[in-house]
Amino acid sequence: MPKVLMKGNEAFGEGAIRAGCRCTFAYPITPQSELTHFLARRLPEIGGVFVQAESEVSAINMVYGAAAAGARVLTSTSSPGISLMQEGLSYIAGARLPCVVVNVMRGGPGLGNIAPAQGDYWQAVKGGGHGDYRLIVLAPASVPEIIALMELAFDLADKYRNPVMVVGDGVLGQMMEPVELESGEIRTAPEKPWATTGQGDRPQRNVINSLHIVPEDNERFNLDQAAVFAEIRRREQRSEEYRTEDAELVLMAFGTVARVAKAAVDRARARGIRAGLIRPITLWPFPDESVRRAAAQAQQFLVVEMNLGQMLEDVRLSVNGKRPVHFYGRPGGTVPTVREILDEVSRIMG
Secondary structure, three states: OOEEEEEHHHHHHHHHHHOOOOEEEEOOOOOOHHHHHHHHHHHHHOOOEEEEOOOHHHHHHHHHHHHHOOOOEEEEEOHHHHHHHHHHHHHHHHOOOOEEEEEEEEOOOOOOOOOEOOOOHHHHHOOOOOOOOOOEEEOOOOHHHHHHHHHHHHHHHHHHOOEEEEEEEHHHHHOEEEEEOOOOOOOOOOOOOOOOOOOOOOOOOOOOOOOOOOHHHHHHHHHHHHHHHHHHHHHOOOEEEEOOOOOOEEEEOOHHHHHHHHHHHHHHHHOOOOEEEEEEOEEEOOOHHHHHHHHOOOOEEEEEEOOOOOHHHHHHHHHOOOOOEEEEEOOOOOOOOHHHHHHHHHHHOO
């Protein structure tokens, strides 16, 4: 099968199209602007719609409308743009609508810079908007994996009628890697009998709403959603485990940092240190089962992130005090190097 050299930001768009997405509403922001450029060109070629909204607030509310009408719909932005979308995301979650949001993270807080970072972890996995809701959060680590996880993102969004966020960073968005694009028909969106597409032959109209003015009704809705989130926790945890079978020290990293950490594992092994890596693919639900299995044997954990320690909290909760959990982070747009991680591994292991 022929390979195509593709930039990460383009792969986000190609994966969405192959998943059946025909509607994208977005506002350009570095370092994900190539994604909006790509879809602005590609979607009209296949009968789709791309609208550059006047702001991220407008974009997420356009997503709300298209999702309510049953479309497979995408928006994309970078860190400050996600902050502007939080109210709309809460409304979409409260209306039980599927959609996919891509966040190509940059340095922060505030305007920060356009360098790669992972400072939006809490915002993504804890729910940055108001109310009791969760996003399913996927974290690819390569350009080919972006395409696969974008297709998965739309499937999970429709399966659970819940927003899905796919997070990358400036490195992943800008880097180019060879990708195998399978030939064949591009998928179409599945039927959605709950969508607001007109009453037709149905005995009553579909109504999509996030307002439950009676407290008991709102409580019932939240409890129903909690059951859905519990099912997602049980069924949708995903991770990659690398050389963990006999590992004394397990590195924990996601996205771009996991690629660096994997090289550090190999270097550590060459020095006689039995290191391994768990790479969460789902940031939520967090793959705590993989962590717990590793904690039965490993003596130490080292979390490496491009922030000041956000996934660290979930690792500590999963380890549950059974093993020491260490942290090494580079915030503000700096990528940890293999040597830095290896030095930290060597320090921990004495």
